[in-house]
Amino acid sequence: MVKSTSKDAQDLFRSLHSAYSATPTNLKIIDLYVVFSVFTALIQVAYMALVGSFPFNSFLSGVLSCIGTAVLAVCLRIQVNKENKEFKDLAPERAFADFVLCNLVLHLVIINFLG
Amino acid sequence: MAAKKASPDLVNSSFSFKSLKLKTKQQELLLRVSILGLVYVLAFIARLFSVLRYESMIHEFDPYFNYRTTLFLTEKGFYEFWNWFDSESWYPLGRIIGGTLYPGLMVTAALIYWTLRFLRFFVHIREVCVLTAPFFASNTTLVAYFFGKEIWDTGAGLVAAALIAICPGYISRSVAGSYDNEAVAIFALLLTFYLFVKAVKTGSLSWALGSAFGYFYMVSAWGGYVFIINLVPLYVLVLLITGRYSMRLYVAYNCMYILGMLLAMQIRFVGFQHVQSGEHMAAMGVFLLMQVFYFLDWVKHQLNDTKLFQTFLRITVTSAILVGGIALGVGTASGYISPWTGRFYSLLDPTYAKDHIPIIASVSEHQPTAWSSFMFDYHILLFLFPAGLYFCFKRLSDATIFIVMYGLTSLYFAGVMVRLILVATPAVCLISAIAVSATVKNLTSLLRTKQKVPQTGSTKGVGSSKSSSKVTLDQSQPFHKNGAIALLVGVFYLLSRYAIHCTWVTSEAYSSPSIVLAARGAHGNRIIFDDYREAYYWLRQNTPTDAKVMSWWDYGYQITAMGNRTVIVDNNTWNNTHIATVGRAMSSYEDEAYDIMRSLDVNYVLVVFGGVTGYSSDDINKFLWMVRIGGGVYPVIKEPDYLVNGEFRVDKGASPKMLNCLMYKLCYYRFGELVTEYGKPTGYDRARGVEIGNKDIKLEHLEEAYTTSNWIVRIYRVKPPTNRL
Numbered sequence: 001m002v003k004s005t006s007k008d009a010q011d012l013f014r015s016l017h018s019a020y021s022a023t024p025t026n027l028k029i030i031d032l033y034v035v036f037s038v039f040t041a042l043i044q045v046a047y048m049a050l051v052g053s054f055p056f057n058s059f060l061s062g063v064l065s066c067i068g069t070a071v072l073a074v075c076l077r078i079q080v081n082k083e084n085k086e087f088k089d090l091a092p093e094r095a096f097a098d099f100v101l102c103n104l105v106l107h108l109v110i111i112n113f114l115g
Numbered sequence: 116m117a118a119k120k121a122s123p124d125l126v127n128s129s130f131s132f133k134s135l136k137l138k139t140k141q142q143e144l145l146l147r148v149s150i151l152g153l154v155y156v157l158a159f160i161a162r163l164f165s166v167l168r169y170e171s172m173i174h175e176f177d178p179y180f181n182y183r184t185t186l187f188l189t190e191k192g193f194y195e196f197w198n199w200f201d202s203e204s205w206y207p208l209g210r211i212i213g214g215t216l217y218p219g220l221m222v223t224a225a226l227i228y229w230t231l232r233f234l235r236f237f238v239h240i241r242e243v244c245v246l247t248a249p250f251f252a253s254n255t256t257l258v259a260y261f262f263g264k265e266i267w268d269t270g271a272g273l274v275a276a277a278l279i280a281i282c283p284g285y286i287s288r289s290v291a292g293s294y295d296n297e298a299v300a301i302f303a304l305l306l307t308f309y310l311f312v313k314a315v316k317t318g319s320l321s322w323a324l325g326s327a328f329g330y331f332y333m334v335s336a337w338g339g340y341v342f343i344i345n346l347v348p349l350y351v352l353v354l355l356i357t358g359r360y361s362m363r364l365y366v367a368y369n370c371m372y373i374l375g376m377l378l379a380m381q382i383r384f385v386g387f388q389h390v391q392s393g394e395h396m397a398a399m400g401v402f403l404l405m406q407v408f409y410f411l412d413w414v415k416h417q418l419n420d421t422k423l424f425q426t427f428l429r430i431t432v433t434s435a436i437l438v439g440g441i442a443l444g445v446g447t448a449s450g451y452i453s454p455w456t457g458r459f460y461s462l463l464d465p466t467y468a469k470d471h472i473p474i475i476a477s478v479s480e481h482q483p484t485a486w487s488s489f490m491f492d493y494h495i496l497l498f499l500f501p502a503g504l505y506f507c508f509k510r511l512s513d514a515t516i517f518i519v520m521y522g523l524t525s526l527y528f529a530g531v532m533v534r535l536i537l538v539a540t541p542a543v544c545l546i547s548a549i550a551v552s553a554t555v556k557n558l559t560s561l562l563r564t565k566q567k568v569p570q571t572g573s574t575k576g577v578g579s580s581k582s583s584s585k586v587t588l589d590q591s592q593p594f595h596k597n598g599a600i601a602l603l604v605g606v607f608y609l610l611s612r613y614a615i616h617c618t619w620v621t622s623e624a625y626s627s628p629s630i631v632l633a634a635r636g637a638h639g640n641r642i643i644f645d646d647y648r649e650a651y652y653w654l655r656q657n658t659p660t661d662a663k664v665m666s667w668w669d670y671g672y673q674i675t676a677m678g679n680r681t682v683i684v685d686n687n688t689w690n691n692t693h694i695a696t697v698g699r700a701m702s703s704y705e706d707e708a709y710d711i712m713r714s715l716d717v718n719y720v721l722v723v724f725g726g727v728t729g730y731s732s733d734d735i736n737k738f739l740w741m742v743r744i745g746g747g748v749y750p751v752i753k754e755p756d757y758l759v760n761g762e763f764r765v766d767k768g769a770s771p772k773m774l775n776c777l778m779y780k781l782c783y784y785r786f787g788e789l790v791t792e793y794g795k796p797t798g799y800d801r802a803r804g805v806e807i808g809n810k811d812i813k814l815e816h817l818e819e820a821y822t823t824s825n826w827i828v829r830i831y832r833v834k835p836p837t838n839r840l
Contacts, residue, residue, distance in 0.1 A: 019417040068373040075366045098320035109377045
């Protein structure tokens with residue numbers, strides 16, 4: 001039982017790896033950015049667990065800025081991905097401009113909330 | 116204007132549509148714009164009854180607080196307003212106004228005021244406050260048009276705009292003078308929903324950003340924003356379950372949720388509730404669910420091998436559910452995630468408030484709705500709503516699913532609490548508009564089948580020639596045509612009755628300022644009772660500036676706004692114990708009440724009495740609520756003491772505690788000498804219809820300071836303690 005699940009996991013891993021390496025480079029860059037943001041958020045949560053959450057608004061603004069920019073990057077990836085039929089007549093420049101605008105609003109609100 | 120006249124039979128009019136040589140599309144645009152313009156003006160002027168009949172003043176109770184804060188904002192500026200600590204209410208506790216109000220309404224009115232001043236129109240802030248609600252009602256009709264266009268087509272949009280312009284359910288809280296949060300909140304609600312539906316339809320980040328800003332405006336305007344933050348996740352959940360999800364939904368919901376939540380937390384009153392309160396957890400839960408769901412979808416797309424994917428699916432789903440369940444359980448058990456609070460919990464369990472929180476149960480707006488209220492506020496929309504639901508289900512899309520969910524959930528809540536008929540009104544108007552528009556379209560297309568030349572639309576909103584069917588039917592035409600004409604006349608009749616009903620309702624029921632009462636005299640002439648303002652201005656001009664006034668919490672806002680004196684409790688009702696103390700004072704004997712009043716530094720007591728005029732919303736009729744609320748905190752006050760066989764009486768048969776309590780004495784002091792009605796004995800209480808029991812009232816610790824001309828408001832001065840010998 002254990003051997004078959006570990007073999008399954010290995011198969012899973014290998015096929016995921018091979019499927020993923022076929023994605024175009026620009027999407028991989030966005031994915032890297034998303035992973036980086038989520039990782040930063042996790043570091044902040046770990047820090048909060050260590051020292052307590054006293055200025056809670058600062059903690060929230062830090063974590064939410066990471067999660068927010070990760071989510072917005074995923075939205076950008078969805079809109080730019082050539083495989084998505086729904087977005088085929090959306091210019092990538094327009095998608096990027098929306099992404100920048102939303103990030104601008106996000107970070108302005110974060111700066112106000114940081115305290 | 117055209118250079119030549121095209122058709123000879125229009126030679127009498129120098130201006131005609133044909134002579135402008137407009138194409139059909141331009142004619143349609145002109146029709147639409149002119150209809151919308153008329154609807155805009157109609158929505159504004161339908162709400163002006165009380166301004167024309169009485170004067171331009173603020174109505175009711177809550178708007179006086181909003182007016183006072185707006186005045187403060189325009190005088191002192193935004194920084195002072197945001198950090199305001201008010202020591203004039205809830206003496207001796209004070210109130211942190213900056214952190215406990217929804218600033219949207221005040222900031223909106225102040226912005227309009229500053230814009231007008233910039234354009235050199237030097238209006239008084241009170242005029243701006245009075246007319247804010249009708250102005251935003253007009254804007255709501257525009258949003259309703261665009262929303263109707265998204266859900267169905269332009270015809271439905273026009274009908275929706277026209278219906279919502281005069282619908283009594285909306286007019287009731289947005290007449291001129293009703294300067295309350297709902298005036299801008301309904302506009303913000305509909306705007307947020309429209310922008311979100313547009314975002315889901317187009318999948319564009321900028322529309323989602325717009326809906327986040329709409330949500331921010333809604334959060335700043337009204338506590339009812341909780342409805343949005345629960346309805347939108349519920350809608351997303353329904354789409355996920357029925358398999359109608361798409362990438363556009365992901366983009367729209369995530370952008371709106373994150374940005375909306377961050378923006379909402381900027382309002383101090385809302386604070387961290389989006390991550391800590393049980394009422395907001397549904398949104399977060401759906402957010403996390405979406406991440407898991409779409410991640411699994413992406414992995415499935417990458418793998419192309421079902422067996423491997425099933426394993427992966429099993430692992431991820433079980434771990435996600437475990438983690439989510441543990442987090443929710445720990446959060447709720449440790450109390451970090453607060454449970455659903457009183458007002459919103461009583462929406463889910465309507466019997467909760469009556470047993471546990473008398474203050475919420477006592478507000479008349481929080482009572483369950485009777486069918487007559489529904490009929491009164493909606494008229495024909497009540498039966499057009501199910502018809503519209505049928506049409507929506509026939510053409511299911513992202514937008515129609517949303518409006519159906521909005522309609523059904525809001526109607527459920529409208530059935531639980533009368534006040535929430537207002538929230539259901541836009542949904543009911545939109546869905547009914549779909550029914551009207553679709554029916555009229557079908558009927559007129561029947562009318563048009565025989566004609567080869569399309570006639571210019573005879574009914575509202577039907578202008579597009581695309582809808583006319585080119586199929587010619589067989590020779591049973593005359594019957595179909597006559598039937599269609601008869602039905603169209605019927606639709607026209609119904610809509611005209613609706614308009615008449617709405618105008619009548621607005622004029623008779625919803626345009627009274629509540630602070631000025633009117634009645635018909637013996638000769639049919641109108642008599643105005645302006646007692647409230649008379650009393651408040653007496654307070655303002657004849658009492659020391661640091662005087663403290665004790666009254667029941669209904670009048671607190673008006674006393675601070677117009678009388679400019681410190682009050683003990685007011686309509687904010689944030690401190691139940693303080694209100695219970697006042698309730699205990701009002702229902703105790705004069706000696707005990709004097710001790711309580713001395714402990715609170717009370718200088719004046721204000722009561723409202725309707726026995727001379729027959730005014731039934733006075734303090735004696737509210738007295739049992741004072742007893743219940745006081746008794747909820749101080750067990751020494753027991754409700755059965757004031758009742759006789761379960762009945763509330765003020766005549767000779769009343770209980771002795773009732774006949775000697777402070778409220779009774781203050782209301783009926785010197786009333787025993789007065790003849791109120793011809794043929795009745797002295798001391799006949801016209802509001803209760805009985806002769807009072809205790810006519811010979813002596814006051815020991817208070818003295819009468821002022822009674823208004825119709826005895827409606829009575830003010831007493833608390834005497835300082837006698838010198839000890």
